[in-house]
Amino acid sequence: MASLTDHLADLVADVDATLLFSPTSSFHERFADDGVEVVVVAPDNDVDAETFVELPLPFDNVKDRIRFGIEGAMDEGLLAEGDEVACVASVFDGGSDAVIRVTVDEGIHTGIYDLFTNSRAEPSVIRDVFEVAIELGQKGQKGKPVGALFVVGDAGKVMNKSRPLSYNPFEKSHVHVGDPIVNVMLKEFSRLDGAFVVSDSGKIVSAYRYLEPAAEGVDIPKGLGARHMSGAAITRDTNSTSIVLSESDGLVRAFKAGELVLEIDPEEY
Numbered sequence: 001m002a003s004l005t006d007h008l009a010d011l012v013a014d015v016d017a018t019l020l021f022s023p024t025s026s027f028h029e030r031f032a033d034d035g036v037e038v039v040v041v042a043p044d045n046d047v048d049a050e051t052f053v054e055l056p057l058p059f060d061n062v063k064d065r066i067r068f069g070i071e072g073a074m075d076e077g078l079l080a081e082g083d084e085v086a087c088v089a090s091v092f093d094g095g096s097d098a099v100i101r102v103t104v105d106e107g108i109h110t111g112i113y114d115l116f117t118n119s120r121a122e123p124s125v126i127r128d129v130f131e132v133a134i135e136l137g138q139k140g141q142k143g144k145p146v147g148a149l150f151v152v153g154d155a156g157k158v159m160n161k162s163r164p165l166s167y168n169p170f171e172k173s174h175v176h177v178g179d180p181i182v183n184v185m186l187k188e189f190s191r192l193d194g195a196f197v198v199s200d201s202g203k204i205v206s207a208y209r210y211l212e213p214a215a216e217g218v219d220i221p222k223g224l225g226a227r228h229m230s231g232a233a234i235t236r237d238t239n240s241t242s243i244v245l246s247e248s249d250g251l252v253r254a255f256k257a258g259e260l261v262l263e264i265d266p267e268e269y
């Protein structure tokens, strides 16, 4: 046991900050007089933490969750390059069951925090679109895998860089993503070709859009096809964010400024 205890002591030695992921109140209180910066990362600030980073998605992938927390804390000036951080998180459902030590550096920065907080679209809109894409990835359309492409934010410009493949079923309607009925409609229409265009505030502007962004210089992982390429490229050509569900590998990916910033397996949610 001694070596295990030593290892744990090493893990947390001389850290500059502790990140507590979704702590209970009593657990959080124990850190009050610790003498190091404590940052709570959670969906809500139920524990009234002084320094708090809001998690918009549960991020089942612990690396993504930690990246989100660290990038958020960096953005708020709580952490800086070179800092040593102890992250206390739950990997299984058993409360705070893991301690992970991370050195803050550029390598950890994927833009995952930026994706939600510095997009033109409201963070809740990005989250709602993610949720639709994740659900669609879990269930498919009538049991069959489907793909879908959502371009969120800067809708006017996105419309200018695209053309209709057919009649727009959302023409003149004023419906918003996040509304349960609308989410059912989006899933129905995922059989249609092309992209959904969603405004900054979450209004569904169009379905059936064929995107025609300039794709030169867009560098996305090899093996991804036209849906992903056009979805990535439009985010360089406009101020939008794309959320893409792949029909072939079932993953949900997000692109911003022409780059892949997040990859989620819906089966893990």
Ligand SMILES: Nc1ncnc2c1ncn2[C@@H]1O[C@H](COP(=O)(O)OP(=O)(O)OP(=O)(O)O)[C@@H](O)[C@H]1O
Pocket: 146, 147, 148, 149, 192, 193, 194, 195, 209, 210, 211, 212, 224, 225, 226, 227, 228, 229, 230, 245, 246, 247, 248, 249
């Ligand atoms: N430029 C585009 N704009 C909008 N939608 C597109 C565009 N190109 C392709 N798509 C849509 O993507 C669908 C799949 O195309 P493709 O297989 O080349 O993409 P992919 O990136 O491999 O995606 P998947 O992993 O889902 O197969 C097409 O049927 C079409 O609906």
Ligand SMILES: [Mn+2]
Pocket: 225, 226, 248
């Ligand atoms: Mn394909």
